[in-house]
Amino acid sequence: MQFQQIQHAFINHIKDPEGMPIPEGVADSRMAVYRELFFNNVQGFVSSAFPVLKSLYSEVHWLALVRHFFKNHQCTSPYFLDIAEHFLQYLQQSYKITEQDPEFLLELAHYEWVELYLATKPLKVLETPLLPEQVNQQPLALSALALVLVYHVAMHQISVDFKPAVGEPEHCYLLYRNSEDDVKFVAINQLTALLLQTLQQMPGVALDTLVQQLVPLLPQFNTAQLMQGAQSILQDFATKGVLVSFQE
Incomplete structure (x- = not known):
């Protein structure tokens, strides 16, 4: 297997551990470390950027929402501020609102993102x-x-x-x-x-x-x-x- 193929298999499994197989020759115990590290980082960034929104969900439903974003949205930057913006874009463009979501999900997410945007915007x-x-x-x-x-x-x-x-x-x-x-x-x-x-x-x-x-x-x-x-x-x-x- 070429390195690029291994890399894609690694990324695909990290994003979707239930649907994509572990790369050939890599122990599950090692992959578990990466699975937890990557998801926890993204989940921590999103939770910090949208604290009020997070507070409206049970822990299970919030983690499911972030997991859905982690699995289905293609982030082009690892930076905290960019991940928050990507999460907002995902909600606005791709996410299908469910009965578990507040009716005002998109507006609240935008409001909280604007707070972060203004707090960090350079003049x-x-x-x-x-x-x-x-x-x-x-x-x-x-x-x-x-x-x-x-x-x-x-x-x-x-x-x-x-x-x-x-x-x-x-x-x-x-x-x-x-x-x-x-x-x-x-x-x-x-x-x-x-x-x-x-x-x-x-x-x-x-x-x-x-x-x-x-x-x-x-x-x-x-x-x-x-x-x-x-x-x-x-x-x-x-x-x-x-x-x-x-x-x-």
């Missing part, structure tokens, strides 16, 4: 936070370490004791990493989410121009009301370090 360019009094004076930009997210479940309320039903209304969040490198979330209403999403799409916009973009989208408010509300909201987020000086 390519050093950002300068805006002061609240600069909101009216400076071109505005949302920090690269901030994301506006919309889900059909109140993510921050999910626990072993509370599993909300999926439905309306939409639940909007701003997740961001602060100056102490802690990831924080703010539950926001749909109007605030629209304001921040518009800002995210128009980095460098001035406050008055930003408000003008909102006027046709929110006909129930006049320009003065929108200006007052937008200024107050953005000043609050400036104190959190979410607004930064625009850089070309």
Whole structure:
């Protein structure tokens, strides 16, 4: 047997010990060490990245879910962060949800992955936070370490004791990493989410121009009301370090 064939047989058995035979000439006791090592590493990475999701499963069902991922998904990187992203992709693209899974499986997995993503994302360019009094004076930009997210479940309320039903209304969040490198979330209403999403799409916009973009989208408010509300909201987020000086 060629080395490449042995290598493939080794990998196939590690991923699917029940369905694939042990490579020829290798003792089961030796393979058992590798089977346990590889799976436990992946299981540990996934469990660390998705702690709330894990808490909603029995130990047996959680291990079965991770085993299914380990067996069926082709990971292209051994790094912890990449394995977490691969697990999310697997759930979104390949996994068939069962009665053992929470109804909000995909949204919760995404929310927890975003927390990890923001916690570890490197900044390519050093950002300068805006002061609240600069909101009216400076071109505005949302920090690269901030994301506006919309889900059909109140993510921050999910626990072993509370599993909300999926439905309306939409639940909007701003997740961001602060100056102490802690990831924080703010539950926001749909109007605030629209304001921040518009800002995210128009980095460098001035406050008055930003408000003008909102006027046709929110006909129930006049320009003065929108200006007052937008200024107050953005000043609050400036104190959190979410607004930064625009850089070309």
